Amino acid sequence: MKNTKNNRTIKYKLYSLGALLVTLLILGFLQVNSSQYSYQISILERSAIYAVVAVSMNLLTGFTGLFSLGQAGFMAIGAYIVAILTIPVEQRASVYYVNGISPAIANLQCPFWLALIIAGLVAAGIAALMGIPVLRLKSDYLAIATLGFSEIIRAVIAAPQLDRITNGSYGLKSIPGFPNLFVAFGLCALCILLMVLLINSSYGRVFKAIREDEIAAQAMGLNLFRYKQMAFIISSFFTGIGGGLLAMFMRSIDSKTFSINLTYDILLIVVLGGIGSITGSVLGAFLVTAGREWLRFFDNPLYIGGIQIPLFRSGFRMVVFSILLMVVVLFYSRGIMGNNEFSWAGLGRLVKGIPDRFTKKKQKGDNTL
Amino acid sequence: MSFTTFLQQCLTGISLGGAYALIAIGYTLVYGILRLINFAHGDIFMMAGYFMIFAMASLPWYIAIVVVLIVTVLLGISIEHVAYRPLRNAPRMSVMISAIGVSYLLQNLATYLFTALPKGYPEIPFLKKIFQIGGLSASFVTFLTPVITLIVVYALITLIHKTKIGMAMRAVSKDYDTAALMGIKINRVITFTFAVGSLLAAIGSILYFTDRMTVFPFSGSLPGLKCFVAAVFGGIGSIPGAVIGGFILGLGETALVAMGYSTFSDAFTFVLLIVILLIKPTGLFGEKTTDKV
Secondary structure, eight states, rough: HHHHHHHHHHHHHHHHHHHHHHHHHHHHHHHHHTTTHHHHHHHHHHHHHHHHHHHHIIIIISEEESOOOHHHHHHHHHHHHHHHHHOOOOHHHHHTTTTTOHHHHHTTOOOOOHHHOOOOHHHHHHHHHHHHHHTTTTTTHHHHHHHHHHHHOOOOOOOHGGGHOOOOOGOOOOOOOOOSSHHHHHHHHHHHHHHHHHSSSHHHHHHHHHHHOOOHHHHHHHOOHHHHHHHHHHHHHHHHHHHHHHHHHOOOOOOGGSSSHHHHOOOOEEEEOOOOOOOHHHHHHHHHHHHHGGGGGGOOOOTTTEEETTTTTHHHHHHHHHEEEEHHHHOTTTTTTOOOOOOOHHHHHHHHHHHHHHHHHHHHHHHHO | OHHHHHHHHHHHHHHHHHHHHHHHHHHHHHHHHHOOOOHHHHHHHHHHHHHHHHHHHHHHHHHHHHHHHHHHHHHHHHHIIIIIIGGGSSSSHHHHHHHHHHHHHHHHHHHHHOOOOOEEEOOOHHHHHHETTTTTEEEEHHHHHHHHHHHHHHHHHHHHHHHHHHHHHHHHHHHHHHHHHHHHHHHHHHHHHHHHHHHHHHHHHHHHHHOOEETTTTTHHHHHHHHHHHHHOOOOOOOOHHHHHHHHHHHHHHHHHTTTGGGGHHHHHHHHHHHHHHHHOOOTTOOOOOOOO
16 A cells, blocks of 8 residues: 555656656757747746746735735836846946936846845835735735735836936836746746745745634734735745846836736736646646737637628737636636646546546436436 | 915815715725725726717717716626626625726726727817816816715715615615615615716716816726725725715825826825825724624
């Protein structure tokens, strides 16, 4: 009995190793032919970055039960810090051509990995300050307050008083991108891995306890505020890094990129993937980002037998997309994964279950007849 | 700043505040009953703007206004029916996410149907007439907005305190389950609440957009959030609170713009929100609630 169990874990480990190898091979292939597949690569990179932010939102919403809508604000902080710290010094004059650059940051430059860490730390620091007033609030009040903070951050970034640092409404350009694909995906994977380790640690169990029942958790002697604060800070740290990665991906940013709609996009990924499931969030990020591109054919005029179908024109894609999301919210509120995680055993059961399901349906049909 | 400019700015602020107040009431009513931030409310307001454009294209203004009010109410009711009713017993977060989904859908639908470019809002001739009182000059709508707001609020308070359906609304907002046990048809009360909220949003939209002159698919999202803040500021569930919140917001925002901090005028709203949540989390006129285990 024990032996077979051991065998099975070894088998699953081998599967994981295989999957990792296949991913690396695909990445290597894309890297070699990057000019040919630039469109696909950009979709995959965006998905991976959204996955980081979605997992960090899930850490807060799904695992700690704090419904925060401040993601876009923290992403903005991260993105601007990475941009300011990594734009090559010689190109700064052309980026800040309108208002000039503040002497304090004119010669400040550091490698991108350091910039990303600083971005995360600053986002975390701001989250720590923000958390003191905001985390005393509950559910929807918390959501609206964090959303408010995110708007304030955006307004501050766009303010003319900060023109010489953030370049105001002109945004920042010439941000160096990822050196290669492995760095981009490696960083995203590392962030997600760190969050997984956190969730599986004793801290993660405290977070889940708070999610299940705040009052009971408090009665068990947990310092609610401290752990909520911790979850909020850690989530913001990774959101900040996610924002920095997004800046490196987009190469040019402005404050409008980080509007409330960005938060909503991330929220929809989390909901679609399943609140409380990390693999769900990752899967959701890839599905939603790729889905937008797949649905692109809705935007083009469609001809059937020489007659143009009137519905298909620019913008229809997003309507279909939002209807799909409403359907998920209303009828599959658990999302793709619910609060389960992906496992090879689960996949095996699913594959085995498919024929069963068909036969069962048949039996049911027989009964009704 | 001379005294006349000051008065002029006050007038603008009060007028903006009146429109905000009308929308804020919609939030307060729905939140009072369903404990739901109706994120789609701002987009209902935006859709009312588009309805007006199309209604005015073929109808005289007095019929167009009636048509817009009816269509907006229908939109509000159908949103409640499709997106919120199936989730009556779901956790609060799901309903809120559904509301965000509806808002997203309405914005995308508006972009698809009417393109993302701002569309000119039709001019209702008598509303745009310029009035002069002393040194003040403003269009008629600027004077009219606060007056309409106060009339509507008076009517609404009478409705809630003097009629049977108003009593039902109060009962449902106090205690959902007990109200159901007392034989109140919850769904009917909720539908009615959404109808009233959407009606006010439509009135607010006509007043707001006549001043702004353009409508675009996202023109509802920020005013929507601001009005929610106004409702929270006044104490969610309280109608006078929502009105006062709306006016304070309108005045404060206009003051910031007049002082040259227009980029912060949006952030002001949220600063106000955070301040009130820290000092008095239930808002100015909110009732104190206690959590029970």
